[in-house]
Amino acid sequence: xxxxxxxxxxxxxxxxxxxxxxxxxxxxxxxxxxxxxxxxxxxxxxxxxxxxxxxxxxxxxxxxxxxxxxxxxxxxxxxxxxxxxxxxxxxxxxxxxxxxxxxxxxxxxxxxxxxxxxxxxxxxxxxxxxxxxxxxxxxxxxxxxxxxxxxxxxxxxxxxxxxxxxxxxxxxxxxxxxxxxxxxxxxxxxxxxxxxxxxxxxxxxxxxxxxxxxxxxxxxxxxxxxxxxxxxxxxxxxxxxxxxxxxxxxxxxxxxxxxxxxxxxxxxxxxxxxxxxxxxxxxxxxxxxxxxxxxxxxxxxxxxxxxxxxxxxxxxxxxxxxxxxxxxxxxxxxxxxx
Amino acid sequence: xxxxxxxxxxxxxxxxxxxxxxxxxxxxxxxxxxxxxxxxxxxxxxxxxxxxxxxxxxxxxxxxxxxxxxxxxxxxxxxxxxxxxxxxxxxxxxxxxxxxxxxxxxxxxxxxxxxxxxxxxxxxxxxxxxxxxxxxxxxxxxxxxxxxxxxxxxxxxxxxxxxxxxxxxxxxxxxxxxxxxxxxxxxxxxxxxxxxxxxxxxxxxxxxxxxxxxxxxxxxxxxxxxxxxxxxxxxxxxxxxxxxxxxxxxxxxxxxxxxxxxxxxxxxxxxxxxxxxxxxxxxxxxxxxxxxxxxxxxxxxxxxxxxxxxxxxxxxxxxxxxxxxxxxxxxxxxxxxx
DNA sequence: TATTATTGCGCAATCGTTCCCGGGACCGTC
DNA sequence: GACGGTCCCGGGAACGATTGCGCAATAATA
Numbered sequence: 001x002x003x004x005x006x007x008x009x010x011x012x013x014x015x016x017x018x019x020x021x022x023x024x025x026x027x028x029x030x031x032x033x034x035x036x037x038x039x040x041x042x043x044x045x046x047x048x049x050x051x052x053x054x055x056x057x058x059x060x061x062x063x064x065x066x067x068x069x070x071x072x073x074x075x076x077x078x079x080x081x082x083x084x085x086x087x088x089x090x091x092x093x094x095x096x097x098x099x100x101x102x103x104x105x106x107x108x109x110x111x112x113x114x115x116x117x118x119x120x121x122x123x124x125x126x127x128x129x130x131x132x133x134x135x136x137x138x139x140x141x142x143x144x145x146x147x148x149x150x151x152x153x154x155x156x157x158x159x160x161x162x163x164x165x166x167x168x169x170x171x172x173x174x175x176x177x178x179x180x181x182x183x184x185x186x187x188x189x190x191x192x193x194x195x196x197x198x199x200x201x202x203x204x205x206x207x208x209x210x211x212x213x214x215x216x217x218x219x220x221x222x223x224x225x226x227x228x229x230x231x232x233x234x235x236x237x238x239x240x241x242x243x244x245x246x247x248x249x250x251x252x253x254x255x256x257x258x259x260x261x262x263x264x265x266x267x268x269x270x271x272x273x274x275x276x277x278x279x280x281x282x283x284x285x286x287x288x289x290x291x292x293x294x295x296x297x298x299x300x301x302x303x304x305x306x307x308x309x310x311x312x313x314x315x316x317x318x319x320x321x322x323x324x325x326x327x328x329x330x331x332x333x334x335x336x337x338x
Numbered sequence: 339x340x341x342x343x344x345x346x347x348x349x350x351x352x353x354x355x356x357x358x359x360x361x362x363x364x365x366x367x368x369x370x371x372x373x374x375x376x377x378x379x380x381x382x383x384x385x386x387x388x389x390x391x392x393x394x395x396x397x398x399x400x401x402x403x404x405x406x407x408x409x410x411x412x413x414x415x416x417x418x419x420x421x422x423x424x425x426x427x428x429x430x431x432x433x434x435x436x437x438x439x440x441x442x443x444x445x446x447x448x449x450x451x452x453x454x455x456x457x458x459x460x461x462x463x464x465x466x467x468x469x470x471x472x473x474x475x476x477x478x479x480x481x482x483x484x485x486x487x488x489x490x491x492x493x494x495x496x497x498x499x500x501x502x503x504x505x506x507x508x509x510x511x512x513x514x515x516x517x518x519x520x521x522x523x524x525x526x527x528x529x530x531x532x533x534x535x536x537x538x539x540x541x542x543x544x545x546x547x548x549x550x551x552x553x554x555x556x557x558x559x560x561x562x563x564x565x566x567x568x569x570x571x572x573x574x575x576x577x578x579x580x581x582x583x584x585x586x587x588x589x590x591x592x593x594x595x596x597x598x599x600x601x602x603x604x605x606x607x608x609x610x611x612x613x614x615x616x617x618x619x620x621x622x623x624x625x626x627x628x629x630x631x632x633x634x635x636x637x638x639x640x641x642x643x644x645x646x647x648x649x650x651x652x653x654x655x656x657x658x659x660x661x662x663x664x665x666x667x668x669x670x671x672x673x674x675x676x
Numbered sequence: 677t678a679t680t681a682t683t684g685c686g687c688a689a690t691c692g693t694t695c696c697c698g699g700g701a702c703c704g705t706c
Numbered sequence: 707g708a709c710g711g712t713c714c715c716g717g718g719a720a721c722g723a724t725t726g727c728g729c730a731a732t733a734a735t736a
Contacts, residue, residue: 002477002480002482002483003398003480003481004454004456004480006721006722006723007722007723007724008722008723016685016686017685017686017687018686018722018723018724019685019687019688019723019724019725020684020685020686022723022724022725023685023724023725026724029683030684030685031684031685032683032684032685035684049454050723051395051456051723052454052455053391053394053395053455053721053722053723054395054691054721054722054723054724055724056391056691057389057391057392057395057690057693057721057722057723058690058722058724059691059723059724060341060691071416072410072416072419072435073410073416073420075411078409078410079411081437082411082437085437094451094455096432096434097410097435099419099420113432116342116387117390117391118389118390118391139340142340143340143341144340344691344692344693345692345693346692354715354716355715355717356692356693356694356716357693357695357715357716357717358714358715358716360692360693360694360695361694361695361714361715364694367713368713368715369714369715370713370714370715373715388692388693389691389692391691391692391693392691392694392721393693393694395691395692395693395720395721395722395723396693396694396695396720397693397721398721677736678735678736679734679735679736680733680734680735681732681733681734681735682731682732682733682734683731683732683733684729684730684731684732685728685729685731686727686729686730687727687728688725688726688727688728689724689727690723690724691722692721693720693721694719694720694721695718695719695720696717696719697716697717697718697719698715698716698717698718699714699715699716700713700714700715700716701714702711702712702714703710703711703712703713704712705711706707706709
């Protein structure tokens with residue numbers, strides 16, 4: 001059906017050998033200018049493109065990188081993707097995106113699929129469900145370059161790039177305190193996610209600074225990162241059934257914030273009058289939401305760019321790299337009218 | 339660095355030929371059960387995976403499909419992607435997603451890149467800028483299976499799958515009329531986009547039905563589909579500078595609706611008191627927006643599934659297909675409190 | 677004129693896999 | 707004992723591209 005032209009086609013048409021054609025196209029010095037001209041013009045005419053699959057086989061690399069993240073619909077991740085693409089395309093790499101939808105099973109399948117598809121490297125942000133990363137360690141030990149972003153695996157030694165979640169969480173919590181909240185709950189994702197740990201730390205630190213006692217029952221985890229609204233609903237209702245209801249919530253993610261607002265709307269609890277909320281966000285629609293939320297903004301695009309740059313450097317490095325770095329990008333608190 | 343095992347490795351280790359190993363793994367009848375057992379066990383042990391690149395070269399197909407759409411951050415498209423993946427993975431295909439960001443140039447580069455990467459087929463929703471589809475026609479004529487979804491090219495004969503934009507637009511406009519609006523503007527994307535034409539038609543039909551005169555100056559096009567907020571702002575301000583200001587706007591897309599709301603917020607024009615808006619939407623955050631918008635919902639996930647199914651059937655068809663269909667999926671009007 | 681560089685190009689191997697073909701080993705039959 | 711037929715298995719070409727090597731023909735030099 002769809003049969004692109006090959007070197008052989010050109011060679012046959014011009015009465016040359018494939019090697020000559022190949023060399024002519026690559027502009028080697030050992031081909032005469034006339035021959036080059038003839039070949040180039042003909043190749044131009046039929047719009048010849050070298051078969052990248054044959055090239056991959058020969059060069060043993062595919063010039064493509066795999067990305068695993070929870071879901072592209074998340075504005076944070078779609079910005080990261082834009083950052084990734086901006087670098088990858090410039091350096092001649094393809095980007096293959098896979099979504100885990102916060103499922104460990106999907107993540108494993110996707111990533112092993114990517115590896116067997118001979119991607120040259122991997123950009124990974126772990127799913128909320130993932131606690132066992134042995135399959136990733138396996139790939140990594142066998143030499144597949146991997147760079148983690150956002151949600152990293154502490155047990156795997158490679159480049160990592162994260163936002164300053166601690167500082168962000170600290171500021172968000174501090175903001176609630178400064179607004180007068182004293183019973184501040186924390187709604188977050190799965191407890192084994194690196195970002196959850198970091199944000200919890202920031203939250204605790206802010207409480208400590210203002211001598212607000214830390215209360216374990218005020219921290220609610222959503223193992224699926226709010227993928228099911230039910231999960232969020234249960235967590236919020238548990239919080240609201242406490243004797244000492246919280247008067248503020250620091251929510252650790254975009255998706256959870258939205259779910260949260262939906263629940264409060266159902267419960268007819270007014271935000272921010274009866275309940276103050278701050279979150280981590282990246283939505284451009286957030287300004288339009290009612291109520292608007294004060295939130296921590298992450299440099300998503302920049303994270304994508306940096307992670308990709310690091311990965312491609314790993315891939316293209318001539319010698320095995322053992323010196324890995326962990327970059328922490330600053331967040332900024334976006335104070336809105338509550 | 340990362341060197342997976344090959345048939346040759348197995349063959350050498352077991353003292354067999356590669357052909358025997360290959361056949362044993364594919365369970366051919368002409369290999370003895372013992373040999374098969376030995377080979378299979380060894381392959382299992384070293385976790386052998388056939389090199390998909392070598393396979394692609396041999397089979398001359400990559401078991402992957404390319405997708406071109408404006409941007410994954412758009413909730414409509416991210417739902418479509420989920421639909422696409424749900425089918426593709428089941429049938430053993432990879433999905434490579436590219437974003438045009440509504441740019442013709444990017445679209446052309448991406449798609450030609452995909453084609454040269456030997457994708458087996460293409461799922462395309464045109465960018466807002468695209469008016470010349472000759473490069474697509476080229477690929478299509480050379481036998482590359484293509485299925486259009488959402489924004490289709492009328493000049494290319496292949497499967498197409500769209501939402502019932504006319505009906506949707508009709509209902510959205512009718513809703514405005516029923517709410518009492520009489521000077522209804524229409525804010526839409528690029529004028530050569532199929533969806534724009536279809537939605538404009540629906541808009542006109544609704545006006546006609548209720549004997550509201552159609553006024554050309556009430557229709558504003560945004561060539562970049564609202565990718566730049568400036569574009570939206572200019573359009574809205576032009577509308578608001580008319581002697582007869584509109585009292586309602588039917589907005590043709592998600593992104594434009596959001597941009598629209600931002601502008602009205604700036605202009606301190608109250609929605610829906612001073613200006614009623616209905617839109618096309620797919621955001622799950624839309625329920626939380628203030629004001630909430632009555633909007634037309636498209637079956638995005640289903641469109642992705644259907645389009646992919648059709649594409650894979652094209653790809654796997656033994657004979658050239660000349661009988662193409664155009665599927666139109668129903669939309670539904672989601673009436674919210676305005 | 678004879679020998680050596682230089683130029684310009686083709687042959688063939690390679691990447692990992694599949695598959696056509698061919699060829700031994702073994703059995704049964706005449 | 708010779709021959710035909712299975713049964714198993716290996717050799718080698720092919721997919722499309724790159725590249726080291728070799729080899730003509732020409733040019734330069736002794």
